[in-house]
Amino acid sequence: MPTHKKIDIESANLLNKDSHLLRQFLASKTHKRVQSPLSRPKLSQSDKDILIDLAQMVEVEPYDYLQVAHQAYLLTLEPYFVDINIYIKKLIENIAAMAFETDGSCAMTKQEILQRLEQFHHQAEPIFSDIPI
Known part of the structure; x- marks a missing residue:
């Protein structure tokens, strides 16, 4: 009730x-x-590292959703992938799934991915604005 x-x-x-x-x-x-x-669980160092990797993938110009999806898929093959935060894991899997539609209908824009990444850093200062590539 x-x-x-x-x-x-x-x-x-x-x-x-x-x-x-x-x-x-x-x-x-x-x-x-x-x-x-x-309370949001604290992110481990490997969680933070993988978020930075994702942000760097997305920042590559010109933005190509197939390339980003492929790189996200490669992250799922890493041995540490099983130990990362479940929400980060789901985000990576969603990004990797973008490659299955050849017309790009399920592709996330660069801004959408960056907004979802930013949710993990709501209390900390944004790390995505000046990332060296």
Whole structure:
């Protein structure tokens, strides 16, 4: 019930006698509530490195979505790819999938990719503006 967030705790207290299981349930529920504030996981150094690599791929002029898609696909073959942040992994897979439409209908523009990359650096200063190629 979105309007009554503590209904599970109140129901457990009302329907059950004081017992070990009730105290364990209440402790687990209050523990989950303490941990629940959504904080973005910190990016590892390899996550940051791969974001920089992606940004450098996109900045190459002239922008060619097939070349960017191919380079993103090559990143998926790297051994460290399995250990990177799941959201970065999905972005790379989406960029790599651009190569499957020969007419470019699913291709992301340079700006779209840079905006998605920028989401990972919302608190830090942008690293994509003056990247040496």
